[in-house]
Amino acid sequence: xxxxxxxxxxxxxxxxxxxxxxxxxxxxxxxxxxxxxxxxxxxxxxxxxxxxxxxxxxxxxxxxxxxxxxxxxxxxxxxxxxxxxxxxxxxxxxxxxxxxxxxxxxxxxxxxxxxxxxxxxxxxxxxxxxxxxxxxxxxxxxxxxxxxxxxxxxxxxxxxxxxxxxxxxxxxxxxxxxxxxxxxxxxxxxxxxxxxxxxxxxxxxxxxxxxxxxxxxxxxxxxxxxxxxxxxxxxxxxxxxxxxxxxxxxxxxxxxxxxxxxxxxxxxxxxxxxxxxxxxxxxxxxxxxxxxxxxxxxxxxxxxxxxxxxxxxxxxxxxxxxxxxxxxxxxxxxxxxxxxxxxxxxxxxxxxxxxxxxxxxxxxxxxxxxxxxxxxxxxxxxxxxxxxxxxxxxxxxxxxxxxxxxxxxxxxxxxxxxxxxxxxxxxxxxxxxxxxxxxxxxxxxxxxxxxxxxxxxxxxxxxxxxxxxxxxxxxxxxxxxxxxxxxxxxxxxxxxxxxxxxxxxxxxxxxxxxxxxxxxxxxxxxxxxxxxxxxxxxxxxxxxxxxxxxxxxxxxxxxxxxxxxxxxxxxxxxxxxx
Numbered sequence: 001x002x003x004x005x006x007x008x009x010x011x012x013x014x015x016x017x018x019x020x021x022x023x024x025x026x027x028x029x030x031x032x033x034x035x036x037x038x039x040x041x042x043x044x045x046x047x048x049x050x051x052x053x054x055x056x057x058x059x060x061x062x063x064x065x066x067x068x069x070x071x072x073x074x075x076x077x078x079x080x081x082x083x084x085x086x087x088x089x090x091x092x093x094x095x096x097x098x099x100x101x102x103x104x105x106x107x108x109x110x111x112x113x114x115x116x117x118x119x120x121x122x123x124x125x126x127x128x129x130x131x132x133x134x135x136x137x138x139x140x141x142x143x144x145x146x147x148x149x150x151x152x153x154x155x156x157x158x159x160x161x162x163x164x165x166x167x168x169x170x171x172x173x174x175x176x177x178x179x180x181x182x183x184x185x186x187x188x189x190x191x192x193x194x195x196x197x198x199x200x201x202x203x204x205x206x207x208x209x210x211x212x213x214x215x216x217x218x219x220x221x222x223x224x225x226x227x228x229x230x231x232x233x234x235x236x237x238x239x240x241x242x243x244x245x246x247x248x249x250x251x252x253x254x255x256x257x258x259x260x261x262x263x264x265x266x267x268x269x270x271x272x273x274x275x276x277x278x279x280x281x282x283x284x285x286x287x288x289x290x291x292x293x294x295x296x297x298x299x300x301x302x303x304x305x306x307x308x309x310x311x312x313x314x315x316x317x318x319x320x321x322x323x324x325x326x327x328x329x330x331x332x333x334x335x336x337x338x339x340x341x342x343x344x345x346x347x348x349x350x351x352x353x354x355x356x357x358x359x360x361x362x363x364x365x366x367x368x369x370x371x372x373x374x375x376x377x378x379x380x381x382x383x384x385x386x387x388x389x390x391x392x393x394x395x396x397x398x399x400x401x402x403x404x405x406x407x408x409x410x411x412x413x414x415x416x417x418x419x420x421x422x423x424x425x426x427x428x429x430x431x432x433x434x435x436x437x438x439x440x441x442x443x444x445x446x447x448x449x450x451x452x453x454x455x456x457x458x459x460x461x462x463x464x465x466x467x468x469x470x471x472x473x474x475x476x477x478x479x480x481x482x483x484x485x486x487x488x489x490x491x492x493x494x495x496x497x498x499x500x501x502x503x504x505x506x507x508x509x510x511x512x513x514x515x516x517x518x519x520x521x522x523x524x525x526x527x528x529x530x531x532x533x534x535x536x537x538x539x540x541x542x543x544x545x546x547x548x549x550x551x552x553x554x555x556x557x558x559x560x561x562x563x564x565x566x567x568x569x570x571x572x573x574x575x576x577x578x
Contacts, residue, residue: 363422465480469562
């Protein structure tokens with residue numbers, strides 16, 4: 001078996017001048033590329049900077065903004081045999097509480113960031129390395145009151161005096177570590193150490209859609225296995241293919257697409273940042289090299305966003321795109337149809353739709369539809385579901401709550417086994433045992449319990465919802481996505497992401513609660529009640545009209561019903577009964 005460090009160093013030796021990663025910065029109107037030789041050299045320099053203060057197995061938080069430095073930080077941590085924790089700068093709006101929780105959970109010894117984000121990272125109490133600084137000897141800012149970063153085995157320096165003095169002392173201490181700066185791409189004085197495939201590469205913190213984020217332990221072997229499974233499903237042609245992305249690098253899908261996939265065969269990726277996409281979604285399609293097969297991925301909402309926002313299509317040519325993977329949130333048949341209609345005259349073919357399913361506990365990728373066939377939509381109990389295709393290089397079983405495997409067509413919890421299933425949750429053996437060590441009634445195991453509900457039909461996986469989100473009223477199961485979809489169709493102002501359905505305990509059964517972000521004068525309450533009663537034979541106990549931004553979202557933009565429910569119980573229960 002191999003590691004991603006083995007692969008990168010191989011490509012740096014075999015094709016050092018070939019492009020690896022390209023970042024398009026629309027704010028600076030620039031397009032910057034690192035070759036495989038430059039990637040390896042910069043990773044070595046970062047590794048040396050990390051090991052000046054950290055030991056193998058220590059956690060290193062990545063707080064850099066979207067860009068090439070982020071990918072270099074990931075690899076530098078792997079080269080140093082530390083455990084990367086891909087995160088985001090502390091000033092990312094709406095995410096500070098999540099960041100504080102993650103840092104408390106994993107206890108990193110230092111943080112990697114860029115010069116531009118250095119100031120906002122200083123208040124975290126961590127030594128912070130600005131890895132893009134042209135003078136690495138002065139690029140480390142010690143945490144307030146902490147011992148200055150020093151080479152392993154050196155004598156600690158006193159921490160008295162000003163921060164400026166401490167930084168100066170630190171610069172003198174570190175100056176002998178490098179022969180060149182991090183930004184030049186030259187090789188630093190860093191010799192690679194032995195890395196085992198089972199060593200941890202990074203902690204991928206889950207999005208927290210049904211609870212607190214947890215650090216998934218991803219080994220080198222897990223990552224390489226999942227990259228291979230995805231490339232095989234994509235029918236990726238080495239040397240003739242590339243990936244493009246705007247997804248955040250701290251999210252599992254974004255990290256795999258922009259960072260992971262190119263590593264296996266020394267291919268390339270081009271990426272930008274989420275804000276650039278949201279402001280002008282056509283930028284997504286302008287990342288591609290027309291001479292290569294192009295593969296990309298995004299959540300369902302992104303395809304709706306393109307349909308709604310891209311009016312001028314005169315310069316668009318999507319003929320080089322072989323796969324638009326759709327995952328990370330429920331896939332709507334209407335979205336696939338609308339995207340096809342909007343772009344089929346601009347090179348897009350319906351076979352490029354690739355509905356998929358995955359989760360961080362399996363690195364990211366589990367199943368996907370074939371790239372040479374149009375999506376399959378099958379009706380189950382009057383509900384049209386999009387097939388996520390067959391499992392790819394792993395085994396999937398559907399089981400009931402007692403652990404009995406279910407026959408095709410029946411809905412139960414999705415269980416997974418395969419080389420990409422990760423090691424568990426960081427510092428949480430109880431939760432790890434519950435999720436990763438399941439044994440079914442037939443004696444097979446261990447299985448990963450995903451917490452997702454689905455069914456297998458004709459060998460293909462259909463996702464129906466989250467187990468913890470399931471609404472059970474009077475003995476009948478209701479998926480919140482179905483209720484929310486009914487409301488979207490009934491009231492045009494209530495778009496996806498602005499409606500959350502969940503239940504709360506009552507004396508006799510469960511009560512259905514609907515929270516809507518709705519600020520216009522008209523009151524949608526009666527319309528919602530009538531639609532839910534007519535289509536689902538359910539009584540809505542309470543409709544809460546809330547301002548925009550009330551409904552919780554995960555880091556990847558998915559609807560987070562569990563924290564929204566907690567917010568309701570704390571703030572609104574009984575105050576706005578309608």
